[in-house]
Amino acid sequence: MTTAALRGHSANLVGVPTGLLASPAFNDTPLSLHIRGVHESHARLFDLLATAGSHAEAADYFQGYMDATFCLQQTHPDAAGTRVRRFRASYLRLLKGWGYDSNSREGAVLKGWAESRFGLFPTFHKIPLARFASEAWSRYVEEKMSSRFSNNDIHTQLDLLYEFCQWSLVRWFRPWRHHITLYRGVNDFREITLLRGQSRPRSGPARVRLNNVVSFTAQRSIACEFGDTILETQVPTVKILFFNDLLPRHPLKGEAEYLVIGGDYRVTVSYL
Secondary structure: OEOOOOOEOOOOOOOOOHHHHOOHHHHHOOOOOOOOOHHHHOHHHHHHHOOOOOHHHHHHHHHHHHHHHHOOOOEEEOOOOOEEEOOOOOHHHHHHHHHHOOOOHHHHHHHHHHHHHHOEOOOEEOEEOOEOOOHHHHHHHHHHOOOOOOOOOHHHHHHHHHHHHHHHHHHHHOOOOOEEEEEEEEOOOOOOEEOOOOOOOOOEEEEEEEEEEEEEEOOHHHHHHHOOEEEEEEEEHHHEEEEOOOOOOOOOOOOOEEEEEEEEEEEEEEEO
């Protein structure tokens, strides 16, 4: 069976059938999404967020909670008594690795998280992931399970990042808005599956299958820096994992970047 034939697993942790979640119909009329058990297991965080008087205060609460819960700033003495920082996988390290290269090991962990939580298969990691029984798929599985980046409850950290992002969008950034116009610049379609048998779409509407985690930007001028083909689409806010203004301290500053959960999207294609 090919990954192109199947968009994802039959089960996920958000309570919406994966086939629907991956479809343009869902993007047109999105349903509320929450990762099962996150609010209940971390009620203290969300109770604290409810007391915040500004998003800046809420973001400080969130990052403080993450540091304390997952010991992200913890140091330990070595044999000589010197305080040294022990490596712990963290959501910020994954964002940094993704910023350098979405096909890195950190990128594989992010794609593995999206596969686990939303049921969506990745479509590209270094090369197209066309078949399960392939060297490319085996390499992806090996990297997403890397002990260096998959320790310290990293999927739970990403669950909390997603839920904090969704809470922030509703509370502070886009109340009553269900979509945001985003852009992606590309030079070719290696990482994007063109649906309906197209080899290269003409300017205008098209349907594409995006990787299960994909970067966009809110500024067309920035998208132009990454390719001469611009994809414009309406992304449902419930599919946003991260955006530039979410946290005061993170490694993806400067590109108005959004990390988006993928699937099949209707896009408008234009060329520079």
